[in-house]
Amino acid sequence: MKNKKTLILGASSFLGEYFLKSNYLNKFFGTYNNHEVNSSIKFNSLSDDISELDLDWNDFSHAVILIGDTDPDSCYENPESSNLTNVVSIKKIIDFLVLKNIFIIFTSSEFVFDGQKGPYKELDKAIPILLYGHQKLEIETYLKSIQRSCILRLAKMYGNFDNDRTLFTNWVKDIDAKKKIICANDQYFSPVYVEDVVKIINLVIRNNISGVFHVSCGKKYRRDFLLDALCEAKRIRPEIKFCSINDFDLAENRPLDVSMDSSKITKLLNFKFTNTEDFIKNRFSV
Numbered sequence: 415m416k417n418k419k420t421l422i423l424g425a426s427s428f429l430g431e432y433f434l435k436s437n438y439l440n441k442f443f444g445t446y447n448n449h450e451v452n453s454s455i456k457f458n459s460l461s462d463d464i465s466e467l468d469l470d471w472n473d474f475s476h477a478v479i480l481i482g483d484t485d486p487d488s489c490y491e492n493p494e495s496s497n498l499t500n501v502v503s504i505k506k507i508i509d510f511l512v513l514k515n516i517f518i519i520f521t522s523s524e525f526v527f528d529g530q531k532g533p534y535k536e537l538d539k540a541i542p543i544l545l546y547g548h549q550k551l552e553i554e555t556y557l558k559s560i561q562r563s564c565i566l567r568l569a570k571m572y573g574n575f576d577n578d579r580t581l582f583t584n585w586v587k588d589i590d591a592k593k594k595i596i597c598a599n600d601q602y603f604s605p606v607y608v609e610d611v612v613k614i615i616n617l618v619i620r621n622n623i624s625g626v627f628h629v630s631c632g633k634k635y636r637r638d639f640l641l642d643a644l645c646e647a648k649r650i651r652p653e654i655k656f657c658s659i660n661d662f663d664l665a666e667n668r669p670l671d672v673s674m675d676s677s678k679i680t681k682l683l684n685f686k687f688t689n690t691e692d693f694i695k696n697r698f699s700v
C-alpha cells in the first residue's frame with residue numbers, strides 16, 4: 415500500500431517550516447497563505463473552499479492544523495476577523511477532513527488557561543482569559559466528539575536560528591546590540607523546543623494518538639530566570655529592567671502562570687523533552 419502523506423495546513427508558519435525542513439521522505443505537503451513555501455499550495459481559509467484545492471485527498475491520512483491568527487493582541491484588536499480565522503474557518507476545515515476520514519491534529523495553546531494555578535494538567539479545567547484562548551478552546555470543544563483527532567496544547571515555542579524571533583534568539587539579538595532588556599519577572603511558563611514539537615507530532619501521526627495532551631518542556635520557569643541562564647552562558651551582564659508581564663503595552667492582561675505538566679505525553683510516547691537550561695548552555699555558551 416502506498417505510504418500516505420500528512421497535510422500541513424499553515425506550512426508557512428514558524429512551526430510548519432520545521433516540518434517542511436524535515437521532509438526528507440516526502441511525507442509532508444503543505445498550504446501557505448501570504449508567505450509562499452516549498453512543497454505547498456496556496457490556501458486562504460477565509461476565501462478558499464478546502465474541497466476545491468487541487469489535491470488528491472486519497473494521498474493524505476493525516477492533517478496538522480497550524481493556520482491561525484496566533485497573536486493574542488491581534489485577536490483581541492480584530493475580534494471578528496480573528497474569530498473567522500481561528501474558529502469559523504477551522505471548523506469548516508475540520509468538517510471537510512472528517513468527511514475525508516483524515517486524522518486531525520490541532521495545535522491549541524497554553525493560553526486556554528487563566529494562569530491562576532499552574533502547572534496545569536490535562537484534567538484541569540480550561541478557563542481562558544484571553545480571546546485567543548477562548549477561540550482555541552472553542553475548537554477543542556468542537557473536536558471532542560471527533561474520535562480521529564488529537565489536541566496538542568503547545569507551550570511557548572523557541573527555536574535555534576538567529577533570526578527566528580523566538581525567546582532566546584530575540585534576547586541574544588538585543589544583548590549583541592547592547593540594548594537594555596526589559597524582562598518580566600512575574601510570569602511562569604514551560605517553553606518547548608520547536609524540534610521537540612515536530613517530533614511529538616510525528617509520533618502522534620505514526621501511532622494515531624487521540625486525546626488532549628500538553629506539549630511543554632515540563633518544567634516551570636520564570637522569564638528572568640531563563641534570561642539569567644542565558645547571560646551566564648554568554649558571560650555577559652547586559653542592562654536589564656525587570657517588570658510585570660502586564661506592564662508591557664498589551665491589549666489584554668496575560669495569565670501569570672501558564673506552565674504545563676507534560677507527563678501524560680512523555681509517559682505515553684516515552685519521550686524526553688529538551689531541557690531548557692541545557693539548551694541554553696549548549697547553544698549559547700562562549
Ligand SMILES: NC(=O)c1ccc[n+]([C@@H]2O[C@H](COP(=O)([O-])OP(=O)(O)OC[C@H]3O[C@@H](n4cnc5c(N)ncnc54)[C@H](OP(=O)(O)O)[C@@H]3O)[C@@H](O)[C@H]2O)c1
Binds near residue numbers: 425447522
Ligand atoms: N508559536 C508559539 O509559541 C505557539 C504556542 C502555542 C500554540 N501555538 C499554535 O501553534 C500553531 C503554529 O503557530 P506558529 O507560531 O508557528 O504560527 P505562525 O507562525 O503565526 O503562522 C500562522 C500560520 O497561519 C497561516 N494563516 C493565517 N491566516 C490564514 C488564512 N486566512 N488562511 C490560510 N492560512 C492562514 C499563515 O500563513 P501565511 O504566513 O502564509 O500567511 C501561517 O502559516 C498555531 O495553531 C498556534 O496557535 C503556537
